[in-house]
Amino acid sequence: MENPEILLKRRRNADQTRLAKQQLASQGKRREKKNRFIRAESIVAKTLASQREKVRVKRINKSIKSHDRDNNKILDETQGGTKTTYDGKPQLLFVVRVKGPHAVSIPQKVFKILQVLRLEQVNTGVFFRLNPTTFQLLKIIAPYIVIGKPSLSTVRSLIQRRSRINWKGLQINLNDNNIVEEALGEHGIICMEDIVHEISTMGETFKQCCYFLLPFQLARQVSGFSALKRLKKLEQRQKERQVSNASSAPLVEIDIDQLLNEMN
Template sequence: MGATTVPTNEQILVPETLLKKRKSQEKARAERTAAIEKKKASNKEKRGVIFKRAEKYVKEYRDAEREKIRLARVAKKEDSAYIPAESKLIFVIRIKGINKMPPKPRKILQLLRLLQINNGVFIRVTKATTEMLKIVEPWIAYGYPNLKSVKELVYKRGYGKINKQRTALTDNAIIEETLGKYGIVCMEDLVHEIYTVGPNFKQASNFLWPFKLSNPTGGFRPRKFKHFIEGGDLGNREEAINALIRQMN
C-alpha cells in the first residue's frame, strides 16, 4: 500500500481563499444586477410620472386658452371689450453695453443677472421688479412671453446652475437633483413653473443660467436705442417680445 500525502495548511488555505473570493465576487455581481434592475424599474416609473404630468400640463394650457376665447366671445356678444388678465411673467433681454452707465442701473442689471449683451432672464412681475425695469429701460428690451417662447427658450437654450457652473440640461436627473425637493423633476415641470409663475418660480428661475441669445436675424432696428414705440428696440414691447425671441433664439 502506497504512502498517502497529507495536504499542507497552505494547500488547504488556497482553495478556501479562492472560494471566498469567488463567493464575494458573485455576491457583488448579484448586488450590481439588483441595483441595475432597481434603477431600471425606478426610471420606468419616473417616465410614467413625467408623461402623466406632461399630459396634465397640455390639458391645463389648452383649457386656459379656451377660457380666454370664451370670455372674448362673451364680451363681444355683450358689446364690451375683453381685457385679459395682466401677465405675471416678463422676459428681459439686455441689448446695450455699459458705456456711460450710472452706478444704479449697473447694480440693477447685476441683480437681474444681465451681465452681457443678449443675455435674457425670466422675471416675476411685482411692484419692485416693475420699478427696477423702468430704471434700466434704456439698456433692455422686455415683454410678456407666451408658452411657445418659454418652451423654446428652455429646451433650446436652457442651462442649469450646478455648483456655480453652467451645465447643459441633457438629462432630467440634472433638474431633479437640484429642484426635486420643490416637485420639479423634468423639463416640462420647469417650463410649467416658469410659465405659470408657480410657487417655486424663484428657485426655478435662479436655477436657469441667464440665456445667451444670438443677434436677431436681420439685425436690430436702425434706431435700436430708441424706445420700441418710437421705432426702436428698447423698453416694453408687451406681446411683441415673442417675435424678438424667435429672431434671437
C-alpha cells in the same frame, strides 16, 4: 537626409521668432490704443449723455419714493406713441439686455440692478415676474433692456433648447431630468416640464426655477445684406437711438416670440 538635431534647432528657432513677432505686434497695438487721439467733441458728448442718464435715474427714484402709481405705465414711443397700461397684476415677462444709450457711463444703481437680474452681458435674457415693486426696477434700467410677454410655446422652447446650468462647477446644457430632480426635488420639481409649468404659471417655486437656470444666451438678430435688410436695420437703429437718448427713456415692449424666433 539632415541631422535630426539640426531640424529640432531650426524648429526651436522658428518658434522663438514667431513668439517674438507676436509680442512685438501686441506691444504695437497697446501703443496705438494708448496714443489714440480722442476728439474733444466725443468727451463732451459722453459727459453730457452720462449727466442726462444720472438725472433720469434721480427723477425715477424720486417718483418711486413719492409712490406715484399714475406713472405705472409702459410707454412705447417707437410705435406711434402707443400706451400700454399696467394694472398691477402679476405678469410673466422675458427681459433681454440690449446696448444702452450711446457713449454713456452706466450709473452705479443701474449697474447693480442689472447685476441682480443677471443681465450684465448684452444679448442675454431672463424670465421676470412683473409686479408693482419690480416694475419700478424696470423703469430704472429701461434704456438697457427690452421686454415682452412670452407665450407658453416660447417658454418651453427656451428651456428645452437653450437652458444652461451650473452643475458641480461646470456650465452644462440642461437635458437630464435626473439633474433637475437632484437639484429641485425638495421643491417638488422633478423634470424639465415641471420647470416649464412653474415659470409659465409663475408658481410658488418660480424664483428657484429661474435662478437654477443661467441667463439665456441669445444669438445676434438675423440680418441679411440686401438693400431692404440694410434699410430695415438702419431704421431699427434710429428707433433705438430715439428711445435710448430720450430723457424719459420709456420701457420698450416688443413681440418677444417673434424676436426669439429670429434669434434661433
